[in-house]
Amino acid sequence: MKLSFGAICLLCISLLTSCNKSSPDxxxxxxxxxxxxxxxxxxxxxxxxxxxxxxxxxxxxxxAKVKVFFDYAGFSxxxxxxxxxxxxLTIVVPKSNSTALVPNPATCHPGIEVNGxxxxxxxxxxxxxxxxxxxxxxxxxxxxxxxxxLNGPFYKNQVADSIRVRFSGSNQWIRPIAGSDITYxxxxxxxxxxxxxxxxxPADAHTGPIEVASDLLAPGKTDSSLTVLxxxxxxxxxxxxxxxxxxxxxxxxxxxxxEAAAFTIxxxxxxxxxxxxxxxxxxxTTDVWEFDPQYYSWRPMANFPMGHRxxxxxxxxxxxxxxxxxxDKNRVPTRDFWEFDPATNTWTKKADFPGKARARAxxxxxxxxxxxGSGQDTSGLALSDFFQYDPASDSWTALPAMPIERSSAFxxxxxxxxxxxxxxxxxxxxxxxxxxxxxxMFDPAAKTWTxxxxxxxxxxxxxxxxxxxxxxxxxGLGNTVSGWQGSKVVVAYDPPSDTWAPVPxxxxxxxxxxxxxxxxxTGYFSHGFAIGGALTFKDTWAYIPN
Numbered sequence: 001m002k003l004s005f006g007a008i009c010l011l012c013i014s015l016l017t018s019c020n021k022s023s024p025d026x027x028x029x030x031x032x033x034x035x036x037x038x039x040x041x042x043x044x045x046x047x048x049x050x051x052x053x054x055x056x057x058x059x060x061x062x063x064a065k066v067k068v069f070f071d072y073a074g075f076s077x078x079x080x081x082x083x084x085x086x087x088x089l090t091i092v093v094p095k096s097n098s099t100a101l102v103p104n105p106a107t108c109h110p111g112i113e114v115n116g117x118x119x120x121x122x123x124x125x126x127x128x129x130x131x132x133x134x135x136x137x138x139x140x141x142x143x144x145x146x147x148x149x150l151n152g153p154f155y156k157n158q159v160a161d162s163i164r165v166r167f168s169g170s171n172q173w174i175r176p177i178a179g180s181d182i183t184y185x186x187x188x189x190x191x192x193x194x195x196x197x198x199x200x201x202p203a204d205a206h207t208g209p210i211e212v213a214s215d216l217l218a219p220g221k222t223d224s225s226l227t228v229l230x231x232x233x234x235x236x237x238x239x240x241x242x243x244x245x246x247x248x249x250x251x252x253x254x255x256x257x258x259e260a261a262a263f264t265i266x267x268x269x270x271x272x273x274x275x276x277x278x279x280x281x282x283x284x285t286t287d288v289w290e291f292d293p294q295y296y297s298w299r300p301m302a303n304f305p306m307g308h309r310x311x312x313x314x315x316x317x318x319x320x321x322x323x324x325x326x327x328d329k330n331r332v333p334t335r336d337f338w339e340f341d342p343a344t345n346t347w348t349k350k351a352d353f354p355g356k357a358r359a360r361a362x363x364x365x366x367x368x369x370x371x372x373g374s375g376q377d378t379s380g381l382a383l384s385d386f387f388q389y390d391p392a393s394d395s396w397t398a399l400p401a402m403p404i405e406r407s408s409a410f411x412x413x414x415x416x417x418x419x420x421x422x423x424x425x426x427x428x429x430x431x432x433x434x435x436x437x438x439x440x441m442f443d444p445a446a447k448t449w450t451x452x453x454x455x456x457x458x459x460x461x462x463x464x465x466x467x468x469x470x471x472x473x474x475x476g477l478g479n480t481v482s483g484w485q486g487s488k489v490v491v492a493y494d495p496p497s498d499t500w501a502p503v504p505x506x507x508x509x510x511x512x513x514x515x516x517x518x519x520x521x522t523g524y525f526s527h528g529f530a531i532g533g534a535l536t537f538k539d540t541w542a543y544i545p546n
Contacts, residue, residue, distance in 0.1 A: 034058045036114050038122035047129040048095045052110075054081075055088050056122075060114055063089075069111035069119060072096055072128050078113070093128070141227040142201050145295030147177070148226065150197040150212065165199045167226065168208025174199055177299070198299065201228070232296055235522060238546040240507040243296045243524070246271075246289060246538040256536030257285060258513030258529040259360070259463070261314040263321045265342055268292060269517045270301065270321055271526065272340075273309040276536055284308030284329050290342065291526075291540070293519045302345045306336060313363035315370045317391055319343060322350070324372050326359045333357040333378050339391070354396045355385050362411040364418050366444045368392070371418065373399075376407035381427045383407070388444075403449055406436055408462040412473040414495050418442040419452065419473055422461045435461045439493075453493075456500045460487040465516035467523040469545060471495070474503060474523055479512035486510035486530055490543075508541050 038056040046052055059066060067078035068091050081091040089112075096106070106128040111121040142148050150165065164173040176197045209225045235241035246256075260274025269291040275284050286303040304323065312326030321340040328334050335357040339348045353372065361375025361383070373386030384405035388397045402420065409423030421439035437454040455461070460478030467474050476490030488510045490503040506525060514528030514537070526540040 034114070034117070036112060036117065036120050038110060038112060038120065038124055041110060041122075041124055041126045043126070045127045045129060046093045048093055050093045051082075051090055052093050052126070053088060053090050054110055054112070056112070057087060058114060059084050059086050059089050059112070061085060065115045067113040067119075069113070069121070070094060070108055070128070071111070071121070072106035072108050096128070141229050143229045143231055143295065143297075144201050144203050144205060145231075145292075146297040147198045147200050147299055150176070150199055163197060163212065163214045166211040166213075167202060167205035168210070169206025170202050170204045172202060172204075173213070174202055200297075201226070235542040235544050237544045238504055240504065240525075240541045240543050242508070243293075243540040243542050246298045246527075246540070256529070256538035257527050258536055259311045260515050260527055261309075261312045261323055261326070262515035262517050262526070263314045263316040264517050264519060265316050265319055265321055267519050268342065269519060269524065270340070270342065271515060272314070272321075272323060273304050273312055273326065274527065275310040275513075275529075284310040284327065288340070291524075293522065293524075296540075301342065302340075302347060304338070305347045306334075306338070309334070311359035313361040313372050313375070315363045315365040315372075317365050317368055317370055320391070322363075322370055322389070322391075324353050324363060325357065325361060325375070333359045333376070337389075350391075351394045351396060353387065354398070355387055356383065358383060360408045360423075362409050362420055364411045364413050366413055366416050366418060369444065371399075371442075371444070374402060374406050374409055374420070374423070379427065381405075382423070382425045386442075399447055400449065403440060403451075404436065404438065409436070410464045410466045410475055410478075412466045412468050412475075414468055414471055414473060416444065417495070418444070419493065419495070421455050421475070422464055422478070424462050437461055441495075453498045453500065455491065455493070457491040457502050458487070458489045460489065460512065463512045465514040465525050465528070467516040467518040469518050469521065469523050472545075474516070474543070476503070476506055476516070476525060477511050477514050477528060486512045486528070503543075503545075506541065508539055509535075509537065511537055 036056065036058045038054060040055040042053045061084055063081050063084045066081055066084050066089060068081055069078055079091060079094050081089040083090045107125050108128050109121050109125055111119050113119045163176055166173050176199060205228055207226065207228045232243065257274035257276055261272045263270055270288060271291065272288040273285055286308055288301040288304060290299040290301050292299065308329035309326040313324045315322055322337065323340065324337045325334050335353040337350045337353050339350050356377045358375035358377055361372055363370065363372045365371065370389040371386065372389070375383050377383060382405040384402040386399040386401055388399050405425050406423035409420055411418055411420045419439055419441050421437065423436050425434050425436055439452045439454055441450045441452050443450065455475065458475060458478065462478055464475050464478035473493040474490060475493065477487050479486055488506040490506055491500050492503050493500050509530060511528035511530055514525050516523065516525050518524065521544060523543045524540055527537055529536045
């Protein structure tokens with residue numbers, strides 16, 4: 001069949017029209033739009049420098065054509081992944097570009113942009129831990145077993161149990177001990193400075209930097225390194241040996257103290273309250289410290305709850321310590337009575353002392369009963385009355401008074417008998433006072449007082465320190481009634497022979513108002529103040545008899 005020329009022309013026009021409709025400019029149609037999605041992230045918690053995996057669809061294969069956004073770092077900043085497949089990419093987690101401290105770990109919604117398309121942000125989230133920022137530790141040096149104090153900014157909702165510390169040379173993460181002070185001070189918006197988080201230096205620690213981490217902060221180095229000091233040698237029998245100072249940088253109480261209260265429980269000594277200067281200078285303290293003789297280390301405990309005290313009386317019964325009276329911050333004697341439980345680190349109010357309000361009384365325990373007596377009242381008059389305390393009934397009983405009134409005396413217990421000596425009688429100036437060296441033995445079974453040999457060999461007769469070892473009472477340091485002249489003299493009393501004998505002199509600076517205690521086969525003198533009250537001490541010295 002032949003087509004006419006006109007038919008051929010019509011066919012050509014039809015074909016040209018058809019071609020023009022499909023591609024008028026000879027450009028192929030674009031591919032259908034690609035839908036980018038984010039379906040998951042792993043891991044769920046990261047910090048700066050970690051690798052994050054993002055899963056989804058339509059990521060492509062060219063990392064250069066993919067941009068990733070992190071809303072904690074700012075929407076305007078994009079980051080390039082290190083590896084991309086159509087359904088998965090990996091990227092190094094960037095540092096926050098914020099110049100301000102942040103209040104909490106960031107909940108991040110990751111975003112993605114592929115080949116210049118729209119920015120897609122996910123409902124899938126992960127948590128970004130800001131790198132740890134810490135100020136410093138309490139000191140640049142410590143011995144194995146000693147405590148150091150972590151001081152720095154944390155989140156406000158941080159708890160001490162979540163903090164972890166790792167020392168150079170050690171593979172273990174150490175958590176803070178019970179008794180850490182986690183009260184905080186606002187530093188900047190969002191960060192809070194914890195004053196005294198306590199960490200014991202482990203036995204495998206080496207000199208070097210310290211790492212810190214927590215449940216809310218990523219691991220990071222502190223601003224200081226720790227120098228591990230050599231251990232202290234064991235005390236030499238017959239020689240007073242220093243056991244180091246009570247030093248806790250970052251804690252509010254760093255000075256020495258005088259007329260503190262000391263008692264022992266379960267091979268630990270506790271030193272509470274006291275004055276940071278000369279007696280009655282108005283600077284009483286509330287702090288309480290635990291002394292561990294194994295490491296010769298100090299640990300802060302719960303403060304005494306009733307404010308500043310000095311010249312209080314103490315004793316311990318079982319696992320509890322008891323503190324009575326003393327001068328308050330206004331130099332007024334008190335009569336309240338408190339129980340301290342080191343296991344729970346708490347103070348509990350007990351029945352008030354029934355006698356006059358007083359300070360500088362003696363306190364001791366025999367068996368399951370406590371005893372407090374003598375001291376001085378609000379007018380400065382020395383007292384002689386005596387009372388017995390029963391913790392089972394939380395009650396007091398009046399006992400026969402001492403034969404002679406006295407204040408600032410010392411007491412020790414040997415074989416269930418108490419021995420009280422020293423101090424002064426009379427009234428504080430302008431009234432006359434008399435120094436005392438006479439000693440009386442108290443028998444709790446008979447409730448009687450018996451004269452014993454007066455103290456000899458020690459010219460200082462008040463504010464002495466004492467302890468008991470191997471059936472003997474050791475008494476030292478102290479001062480005369482006037483002048484506040486300290487001493488280094490130490491003497492020992494032997495009850496069977498009723499005699500006093502000299503002991504090697506104390507090797508620290510002469511002092512008065514120190515405390516004494518014994519743990520195991522070792523006696524200790526600690527704290528006190530120097531002549532004229534110009535210097536208070538925080539050192540501790542040990543003595544083991546030959």
